[in-house]
Amino acid sequence: MLLLGIDLGTSSIKVSLVDGATRQTLATTQFPDSERSIISLQTGWAEQDPELWWEDVKAAVRRLHQTGKFKSADIGAIGISYQMHGLVLVGKDGKALRNSIIWCDSRAIPYGDEALQAMGADYCLQHLLNAPGNFTAAKLAWVKVNEPDIFGKIYKILLPGDYIAQRLTGTMTTTPSALSEGIFWDFTAGKISERVMDYFGFPDDIIPDIQPVCSDHGRLTKAVAEELSLTEGIPVCYKAGDQLNNALSLNVMEPGEVAATAGTSGVIYGISDQLTFDPQSRINSFAHVNHGNDLTRVGVLLCINGTGILNKWIRQLTGAQDYETMNDLAQKVAPGSEGLAVFPFGNGAERMLNNKMPGAGLQAIDLNQHSAAHVIRASQEGIAFAFRYGLDIMRANGMAPAVIRAGRANMFLSPVFAEAFVNATNIPIELCDNNGSVGAALGAGIGYGYFKTPADAFLEEDRLEVLEPTRAADYEHWYQSWKEKLERQLMY
Known part of the structure; x- marks a missing residue:
């Protein structure tokens, strides 16, 4: 079976096709050729247009077909990696209501700081593992105060990967991992934080259905399949933030293992089996791709x-x-x-x-x-x-x-x-020889069940130096x- 991986980066979209049997990458493409810009309307602001992401995804998949190195009928599962912490607001039609407020945007810091004071540092650190800072929940609070008309039209809030998945499938889901990177997730209770939702005054129904990272997040629609020359019904089986996905692609899954990347952002990301946090929230802790209520796997991230x-x-x-x-x-x-x-x-x-x-x-x-x-x-x-x-x-x-x-x-x-x-x-x-879209493809194989365990996705030694x-x-x-x-x- 062939596995399609999509990596939604800040600068471009990368897609790869991996042969599940051999773990070999058959083709990789990217779109656009030049680095995609960030919209900065004010100092400290950073936005991108989700519709442009979607157009770039489609263009990258079309380029993949042009390589002529595979048969599209052999593709059995799709995985998505995405830039973390972005806020995408959609109406009932699934279209974005405004530009995405992306990971490096700083406008929401005062809202996060106020939340920390109101909810208490002990609660935030022990339950959320982070101060709210300028993460997704605080960005949504900024929209609620400064753009009430848009806030009133929200059907669901999505992370960037959630958005691309729903454009592919018509299905809106999110994950505990995505909610943790938005500072919505109560690690102690193993569910959405009622205290966060109540404090900010967010209605519960704006959160999509919650699924594990490696699970069925919807099936490719007929219209999209025809547009992209793919098979209707292919499942999206994996969605993970880029740094979590980078760790997975490097087979960093267990306590003590550490990954790094130096792309648009610079990151060190280590795995812990403890609900750990920094008292000053200078480093952050998120639910790793294999975290669950019965298995603590927390990713500790420096950015x-x-x-x-x-x-x-x-x-x-x-x-x-x-x-x-x-x-x-x-x-x-x-x-x-x-x-x-x-x-x-x-x-x-x-x-x-x-x-x-x-x-x-x-x-x-x-x-x-x-x-x-x-x-x-x-x-x-x-x-x-x-x-x-x-x-x-x-x-x-x-x-x-x-x-x-x-x-x-x-x-x-x-x-x-x-x-x-x-x-x-x-x-x-x-x-090692890795890239985000290949990691997303392997994640799809894990989510589909093609690989019996995550370790089975990494049979070949990929260390180069x-x-x-x-x-x-x-x-x-x-x-x-x-x-x-x-x-x-x-x-x-």
């Missing part, structure tokens, strides 16, 4: 919003032709960037900085010494140092990885970034200098 967007901004600023050219230029500068420091915090509020928005920045510029190559290298080192800063918070909360698994993709394609990451964290990294720290002491010195500059900036 750096400004990772990929900084790399893109530096590319535009320096006029580099492509990212490979940037990486080549970065290698011409000595480690430490001769004192230049870059801070990757210019894409909304950073949770690990207590929801502060210090902005991205460059410090200690020597106009006689530093070149574009220095800026490129310092930006990649700065992102690696931000990972280390967050990892120390995770360590203080009991997460102590002995090894980190990551896909050899995005910024991990840069030797400079990979070296800085492994030495700044002083943790070996296993680089292991990177060991070789200059940890040097990078510790440069990191401490970077950290001192950052903490001085955060004081103001």
Whole structure:
């Protein structure tokens, strides 16, 4: 059986087709070719049009057909990975009522902070595992106050993956995992938090039917099947947030296992069998894809919003032709960037900085010494140092990885970034061949029951390379200098 995976990213849609019997990827495509933009109507706001996501999904699937590497009649299940924390509001017709308020939007912070004070930090952390912050529930509260006409038209609230699934199937469902990333889920009670719903004044019926991550979320409609040259009735068997899906694609499923990614956002994501939380909610805990009332599997997540967007901004600023050219230029500068420091915090509020928005920045510029190559290298080192800063918070909360698994993709394609990451964290990294849409396809196989257990989806070794720290002491010195500059900036 063939498995179709869809990865709804911030920049583009990726789709892959995997042969379930061999676990081999038959074809992968992407749409659009250039990075999709974020709508920012005010400072700190971030939106995208869900209808554009849907058009991009269809275009990516059509490209997949054009590869000619499979028979569409052999596709038996569909899985979806999606950008986390986005709010999609739909009417009864399933169409979006407004743009999605996406993951890096910061407008709802005051609503989340007020909820924390009203409901109490003890309740929020012990039951929700997080402060409400600017997650999905707080974003919905912003809409309720500022756009009451739209709020009154809401039939259901959906996460981005829920939205794409319902466009495929006509069925609206969500998952405990999705609700946990929106800060709607009471882990202690194992259900939607009545206290959250009551505090914000949300009607219960705006939440779709709740299904496990790996389960039947609807069947492909006749109209969509005809439009996309697929078979009517194919089930959507898996929906997971991108970081949870990245962990699944790296076979990070059990306590102590840790995954990382450095794409649009930078993330370290570790698995715990405890209902764990950070007292300051600088790192966050969500229900992993295999979490259930009878099996505690919590994903502890560190997020750096400004990772990929900084790399893109530096590319535009320096006029580099492509990212490979940037990486080549970065290698011409000595480690430490001769004192230049870059801070990757210019894409909304950073949770690990207590929801502060210090902005991205460059410090200690020597106009006689530093070149574009220095800026490129310092930006990649700065992102690696931000990972280390967050990892120390995770360590203080009991997460102590002995090894980190990551896909050899995005910024991990840069030797400079990979070296800085492994030495700044002083943790070996296993680089693997993976991508989000392949993970979603394997998730579909798990949800369909094609694989008897999640482990059965990963019979083949996918490790490409292991990177060991070789200059940890040097990078510790440069990191401490970077950290001192950052903490001085955060004081103001």
